[in-house]
Amino acid sequence: MSVSLPTFSGYGLGLRREHYRDFLETDVPVDFVEVISENFMVDGGQPLDILRRVRERHPVALHGVSMSIGSADGLKPAYLRRLRTLVDRIDPLFVSDHLSWSRFAHFNSHDLLPLPYTEETLVVVCRNIQAAQEAIGRPMLFENPSSYVTFSASTMTEWEFLNEMTRRTGCGLLLDINNIFVSAQNHGWDADAYLRGIPSERVRQIHLAGHAKGEDMLIDTHDQPVGMDVWALYAKAASMLGPVATMIERDDAIPPLSDLLDELNIARQLRQRNYPLQEAA
Amino acid sequence: MMLADMQRDFQQWLVNADDGAPLQRQLASSLGLAAYQNNYRSQLVSVLRASYPQLLSRMGDEAFLSAAVHHIDHHPPSSWTLDDYGMDFRQTLRVMYPHNPDLEELAWIEWALSESFVAPDATGIAIHELGDVDWDHARLRLTPSFRQQLITTNVVDVWSALQEQDEPVEAEMLDAQAGVIVWRRAFSSLLRKADPIEHLALLSLLYDGSFNAMCDVVVEHLGETDGVSRAGSLLADWINSGIVVAVDVGD
Numbered sequence: 145m146s147v148s149l150p151t152f153s154g155y156g157l158g159l160r161r162e163h164y165r166d167f168l169e170t171d172v173p174v175d176f177v178e179v180i181s182e183n184f185m186v187d188g189g190q191p192l193d194i195l196r197r198v199r200e201r202h203p204v205a206l207h208g209v210s211m212s213i214g215s216a217d218g219l220k221p222a223y224l225r226r227l228r229t230l231v232d233r234i235d236p237l238f239v240s241d242h243l244s245w246s247r248f249a250h251f252n253s254h255d256l257l258p259l260p261y262t263e264e265t266l267v268v269v270c271r272n273i274q275a276a277q278e279a280i281g282r283p284m285l286f287e288n289p290s291s292y293v294t295f296s297a298s299t300m301t302e303w304e305f306l307n308e309m310t311r312r313t314g315c316g317l318l319l320d321i322n323n324i325f326v327s328a329q330n331h332g333w334d335a336d337a338y339l340r341g342i343p344s345e346r347v348r349q350i351h352l353a354g355h356a357k358g359e360d361m362l363i364d365t366h367d368q369p370v371g372m373d374v375w376a377l378y379a380k381a382a383s384m385l386g387p388v389a390t391m392i393e394r395d396d397a398i399p400p401l402s403d404l405l406d407e408l409n410i411a412r413q414l415r416q417r418n419y420p421l422q423e424a425a
Numbered sequence: 426m427m428l429a430d431m432q433r434d435f436q437q438w439l440v441n442a443d444d445g446a447p448l449q450r451q452l453a454s455s456l457g458l459a460a461y462q463n464n465y466r467s468q469l470v471s472v473l474r475a476s477y478p479q480l481l482s483r484m485g486d487e488a489f490l491s492a493a494v495h496h497i498d499h500h501p502p503s504s505w506t507l508d509d510y511g512m513d514f515r516q517t518l519r520v521m522y523p524h525n526p527d528l529e530e531l532a533w534i535e536w537a538l539s540e541s542f543v544a545p546d547a548t549g550i551a552i553h554e555l556g557d558v559d560w561d562h563a564r565l566r567l568t569p570s571f572r573q574q575l576i577t578t579n580v581v582d583v584w585s586a587l588q589e590q591d592e593p594v595e596a597e598m599l600d601a602q603a604g605v606i607v608w609r610r611a612f613s614s615l616l617r618k619a620d621p622i623e624h625l626a627l628l629s630l631l632y633d634g635s636f637n638a639m640c641d642v643v644v645e646h647l648g649e650t651d652g653v654s655r656a657g658s659l660l661a662d663w664i665n666s667g668i669v670v671a672v673d674v675g676d
Contacts, residue, residue: 182505182506182507182508185506186543187543187544187545187546187569188543188544188545188546188569189542189543189544189546189570189609189612190542190612191543193612210505210506210507214428215432216427216428216429216432217429220505222505223505226505245432247505248429248432248433248435248436249433249436250503251436251440251501251502251503252502252503252504252505253436253439253465253502254465254468254469254502254507254510255461255464255465255468257432257435257461259428260428260431260451262428264427264428265428268428291457292456292457292458292460292461293452293453293454293455293456293457293458293461294452294453294454295431295451295452295453296451296452296453297451298453330456330457331454358457358460360456360457361456361457361460363460
């Protein structure tokens with residue numbers, strides 16, 4: 145399909161159940177919200193009504209967790225049909241998912257599992273991306289994963305893979321700064337080289353999130369504020385990118401909305417280069 | 426390495442939780458591999474806890490976790506959505522607690538309420554909108570959120586006490602099986618008991634839809650006069666409560 149990636153510049157939050165009332169009854173100062181697609185790929189009821197009402201107030205980005213773009217046996221048509229129905233319902237700002245796999249045959253792990261970065265994987269992923277973009281009738285964004293293992297078979301870096309993936313399919317990138325930091329720490333990658341290596345002109349959205357220290361690894365938990373190291377990496381990335389939709393992604397231990405808006409303000413000011421980073425911890 | 430082989434090996438390691446030797450051989454660094462096993466299992470436990478809050482409260486943390494672990498070991502997830510994972514949890518409870526049917530029936534209630542919550546929307550009808558209906562050929566359409574089940578225990582009372590945070594109700598066997606129905610009106614999922622006649626009448630509608638056939642079922646149990654009267658009052662109640670959402674006329 146012919147792919148043209150729209151651009152959007154603004155600051156947003158993930159819409160979580162704890163804040164539904166705020167978003168429905170008050171003027172929350174965000175430029176967009178992001179929702180987990182699967183939570184709204186339902187037949188009816190209150191979730192869809194809430195999304196419809198939020199959509200009347202804000203642009204909405206759809207962020208999926210179950211497409212399983214790296215599945216060797218392809219995508220599930222029934223999943224794509226449900227996603228298309230949701231896309232048609234709300235006309236989203238962006239539709240995104242992850243560079244990972246979750247499902248193989250009849251098993252679905254519901255986790256974002258890692259991929260080896262090989263030519264074979266590239267062929268599979270690109271074939272699946274093209275099928276997904278055809279099915280929903282628009283280009284998608286794919287998010288760089290956080291990972292805890294690497295594969296002997298990999299023949300390219302993650303950022304080289306992302307370059308080739310976007311070139312072959314015309315898809316865009318959802319750049320998760322926390323995931324870059326977590327994976328770089330876990331695997332000894334150079335996060336600056338990662339940032340320099342990605343196709344920055346394909347980035348349309350940024351995720352900022354918190355992580356936790358595991359026994360041997362950093363774990364991408366999304367249950368705490370964005371860390372100082374991630375803010376520092378974001379400051380570097382922000383200077384390299386064009387218009388993007390930047391957001392705080394919090395999935396667990398959800399704080400009051402005002403805390404997330406404070407974090408979003410840090411992101412806004414860092415991008416405008418007037419924020420003293422040492423106060424952001 | 427073939428991608429499909431790696432994914433099969435990864436899947437088997439997640440499900441079996443063994444040493445994962447075939448997978449490990451494909452890894453350049455495996456220090457963080459346990460994080461995936463932990464994520465997989467903790468996420469499934471979390472979704473079961475979220476799907477069955479009253480069952481969790483009834484069983485207690487330890488017993489619920491034991492049932493969840495058994496379920497995860499025997500029922501690997503397959504649906505596109507994590508929200509579906511608890512669908513077969515009743516089977517696990519039946520196996521683990523064969524003498525406590527109240528637990529399985531409590532799970533049915535919670536699952537039916539969840540399904541009903543996101544079932545397709547339906548616009549109800551009002552009795553005064555019906556006009557002249559050819560009742561001999563009328564078919565009653567149930568709301569898509571309608572669910573029904575036969576129960577053997579006082580689980581509805583147990584669930585109600587849990588829901589209202591009242592004094593716990595001891596589980597007891599009923600003298601005879603009874604019906605329980607779940608449906609959604611606007612955005613509220615509703616639950617109530619159905620006496621044997623109403624339950625049979627609803628089953629007739631569920632499988633046939635014919636108003637006449639439903640009346641026959643009721644008449645068979647109550648006789649002509651009382652049966653026709655009861656069928657009429659059931660229909661009025663179902664329309665008023667949003668259980669019947671349309672009356673279609675056809676063959």
